[in-house]
Amino acid sequence: MTRDQTILLVANEMAAFRNARIEGSIEKAWRALERAHIISQLHIGLHLNSHWEMLKFAVAVHDAREISGQLARLVLAPLGTLTGRIPKGNTGRSNVSAFAPMPIPDDLRDVIDEVAR
Secondary structure, three states: OOHHHHHHHHHHHHHHHHHHHHHHHHHEEEEEHHHHHHHHHHOHHHHHHHHHHHHHHHHHHOOOOHHHHHHHHHHHHHHHHHHHOOOOOOOOOOOOOOOOOOOOOHHHHHHHHHHOO
16 A cells, blocks of 8 residues: 555544544544554654554543553654554554554455455
């Protein structure tokens, strides 16, 4: 998947995030940020931005655990991207190991596969 294709997919998830915030749905907002993170992992700037957006949201919802988790991930993300040690499918949240690969949601995998063709 090219960087431009990745940017478009991330933009779609960020739009879903903004809509969820407007609706007041914290759970939906986090889900959209997680999906943006999964998509962005292979591109260092996008990957860092996904953690930056998660950090800003954690501050907005006063989630101290998530704030500290995102600060750590902002340090770890460049190392993982540069060394190629990205845990594919990882949601990027503080409630999961920063090093654990996770299953990619089926609908997201389908979109990624479609764009990659």
